[in-house]
Amino acid sequence: MKLSTWKAILLLVLSFTVVLGGIIYLGTPTTITLITAGVVVITLSLIWGISWEKIEEDLIETIKSMLPAILILLAVGMLIGAWMLSGTIPLIVYYGLVSIDPSFFLIITALVCSFMSIMAGTSWGTIGTVGVALMGVSLGLGIPVHYTAGAIVVGAFFGDKLSPLSDTTIMAPTMAGVKLVDHIKHMLWTTIPGYLISLVLYLILGFQFGGQIENSENVNLILSTLSENFNLNPILIIPxxxxxxxxxxKKPTLPVFGVGIIAGCVLAVIFQGRDVLEVFSALNNGYSQATNIPIVDEIVQRGGISSMLGTVALLISAAVFGSPLKSAGVVQILLDKIVALAKSGKAMMSSSLALHGILFTITGSYYVTYAVIGPIISPLYDKFGLHRKNWSRTMEDTGTALAPLIPWGVTGAFVAETLQVSTGEFFLYAPMTYLGIIFALIYIFSGIGITKVQGNKGE
Known part of the structure; x- marks a missing residue:
């Protein structure tokens, strides 16, 4: 059963109206809003002849595809709890406060996260470890956390886009049939300008904090409180x-996080004198011991599996929202329209960019969109004599880079929960994540940065 074009468009419009109206206009909880939108889509799909069996099958398949991300979420919660209890994150915060000039904190944050993400190939690993520690330093220096969250996100996803170790950097060219090195080089066109603009922004924002550390009583209070409550041995940097x-x-993420969790637990016992019950409690509920200093408690009272359960519920509700659209054939209908209507290379590229951006916004998962429409769109680039690396770049510009800005998406939910800053608060301060799309459109219509192949058939 396949819906007509107008019904597919109606489903999209209604679902977006419910989601955006609920979250932005009414301020309703995101989880409930997504489920409500999903119910609307499911109801109309059933009325229009889509079988419940098909909807249920796609829903289960979507949730199944999210399982690795859910497991990583829970692992990150335990990792943060273990590293707080062991004193690892307090150690990083301590030395960060001692050594970093507030004027350059934001730009240093972006550069440090960029380096780690490029070397490790993971934005999640960068945000869940170094990112959490830098948020603590930010609080101590009195720098707005949404500034810092933006810098962390830019750094983490700069590396995620360009690292040859990143799963998304590998997946996008694979789905488009492009060599990895060609793909990475081509992404520099849309990634570097936004990245440089971001760094300039952090430099400008940092000017207002010049000399702040010299006059900050908070910094001395935090340093002394951390020293009193933790044994800040340099060995704690090992995890x-x-x-x-x-x-x-290139070791698998879950086992690696498992090693980090175990290392943190062992160090908590050895250096902080914690017993097994305290360790298990931190893994489940996070670090909960109060220092009676509010700003320090805000830094250290974090982590645990329980801190991630709300995000897991958000991911499941996103599946309830997105999978019925797949069941109703909305994705395939939109793809068919692009194939039928694209009369020039520019029209095809801009339509493909818009389609992938819309579908990614709905699903919030590049694993879904790359795999579903990546191979389907690729031959269209051949038809117009355009190199497929233009398409693999577009997928990352409207997928990987956009991921932290979709609150109900797998990555967006992870970022907001881990850094404890909502998407709406930090997105303006992470310009690289959306400027890539703007530069991509400029290149499409100007022809700059667009690679052609022999036998180009049109513009």
């Missing part, structure tokens, strides 16, 4: 170094 090393050598 993040171990995780970084293992990820660099």
């Amino acid at each position: 993040p170094l171990l995780v970084l090393l293992l990820i660099y050598f």
Whole structure:
């Protein structure tokens, strides 16, 4: 059963109206809003003849595809809890406060996260480890956390887009039939301008914090409180170094995080004198011991599996929202329209960019969109004499880079929960994530940065 074009468009419009109206206009909880939108789509799909069996099958398949991400979410919660209890994150915060000039904190944050993400090939690993520690430093220096979250996101996803170790950097060219090195080089056109603009922004924002550390009583209070509550032995830096090393050598993420969790637990027992019950409690509920200093408690009272359960519920509700659209054939209908209407290379490229951006916004998962429409769109680039690396770049510009800005998406939910800053608060301060799309459109219509192949048939 396949819906007509107008019914497919109606489903899209209604679902977006419910989601955007609920979240932005009414301020309703995202999880419930997504489920409501899903119910609307399911109801209309059933009325129009889509079988419940098909909807249920796609829903289960979508949730199944999210399972690795859910497991990583839970692992990150335990990792943060273990590293707080062991004193690893407090150690990084301590030395960050001692050594970093507030004027350059934001740009240093972006550069450090960029380096780690390029070396390790993972935005999630960067955000869940170094990112959490830098958020603590930000609080201590009195720098707005949404500024810092933006810098962390830019750095983490700069590396995620360009690292040859990143799963998305590997997947996009694979789905488009492009060599990995060609893909990475071509992405520099849309990634570097937005990245440089972001760094300039952080430099400008940082000027207002010049000399702040010299006059900050908070910094001295935080330093003394951390020293009193944790044994800040330099050996505590071993867990993040171990995780970084293992990820660099392409070891699977979950086992690597498991090693980091175990290392943190062992160090908590050895250096902080914690018993097994306290360790298990931190893994489940996060670090909960109060220092009676509010700003320090805000830094250290974090982590645990329980802190991620709301995000897991959000991902499941996103599946309830997105999978019925797949069941109703909305994706295929839109693809068919692009194939039928694209009369020039520019029209085809801009339509493909818009389609992938819309579908990614709905699903929030590049694993779904890359695999579903990547191979289907690729031959259209051949038809117009355009190199397929233009398409693989577009997928990353409207997928990988956009991922942290979709609140109900797998990555967006992870970022917001881990950094404890909502998407709406930090997105303006992460310009690289959306400027790539703007530069992509400029290149499409100007022809700059667009690679052609022999036998070009049109513009």
